[in-house]
Amino acid sequence: MATDYIFEGWLGHSPEAVKGKMEWGAFEPKKWEEDDVDIQVTHCGICGSDLHTLRSGWGETPYPCCVGHEIVGKAVRVGSNVKDIKVGDRVGVGAQARSCLQPDCPECSEGMENHCPRGNVNTYGSVYPNGEGKSYGGYADYNRTNSHFVFKIPDGLSSEAAAPMLCGGITVFSPLKHNGCGPGKKVGIVGVGGLGHFGVLFAKALGADKVVGISRRISKKDAVLALGADAYIATEDDKDWDKTNARTLDLIICTVSSSNMPLSQYLSLLKVNGSFIQVGAPDGGNLPPINAFTLIGGGIKVGGSAIGSPADIKIMLDLAVEKKVTPWVETRPLSEANQAIIDLEQGKARYRYVLVNEKHA
Ligand SMILES: NC(=O)c1ccc[n+]([C@@H]2O[C@H](COP(=O)([O-])OP(=O)(O)OC[C@H]3O[C@@H](n4cnc5c(N)ncnc54)[C@H](O)[C@@H]3O)[C@@H](O)[C@H]2O)c1
């Protein structure tokens, strides 16, 4: 197989990159190992995390950094240890590129690689252990990732639909699945952006009785109902929304990453024994304070969730085919990635931008 391609992509060199200042350039992928797959990238979704990382919102990013962790493309080089992927297969990579995968790791050996506390490497902006290099994401021509975190894309899914599922989709699918979303349950999704729109789609696909989209303005109502939500709450436009809807939901998934969101009011929407799962990740990490009596009096639980395991990603992709889950995607040329991140920051995406690599698609 030919291995004479070069790794090039959009590189952020400083926090200014988030203002549309990424520059095209070459990068050195991780050192090749026989567990790896090289992917000729055709599609890459734009996740809110790309913006946090470009601006060093979660701590100093190791620039230069090529973001993008919703990658789909063609396998062009496959290591000799890799069993289930062939050259030519259509494959994808999400937000995780490595975990320790050791038999004595409770998380890895029990299918929770996404929570592995040692040797975890993000698809971009991480440093591999043992001098293998840095990780670089999918706003690029090629990507190199350990095959444990490379997924075959089922025939029933288009590449532009599958790409954003690999981070945006799994990040809501996993907490929905693990917190009882299904028949008989009423589920709220707070923040209807990329993740939130997947929250509505997957809560319906999992069979929830009622799915409520919760966002700030009334202007998104028709679109969110068209996505499949049964009801909509506009927290800045509906008067007394928290009182009218108090104790109506079994589960809330919150995708908002603002440190001053009305958290106590969101919690008041939960029934006794209800769960609130935070997936939005604010710059700096802080959420608004929670009053103990809100938790005690309401008998509610607050938790968090990180992306999803490889096993859950496969289950999600199969469910998406079976239930014909169709994300609302707007494709943008990879050459215009800088404008696309500006537009996402300004809230223009409806609901996920997917970059298409004109050279390979
Ligand atoms: N937990 C994880 O593993 C994980 C994985 C992926 C992304 N994330 C994080 O999730 C967050 C959302 O990512 P995304 O890709 O959906 O971003 P996005 O920009 O597509 O969507 C965010 C949405 O939240 C809305 N919003 C912002 N402030 C709000 C507020 N105060 N009230 C209600 N809505 C508000 C915005 O209008 C937007 O629609 C980001 O912080 C991202 O880093 C976490």
Ligand SMILES: [Zn+2]
């Ligand atoms: Zn992401």
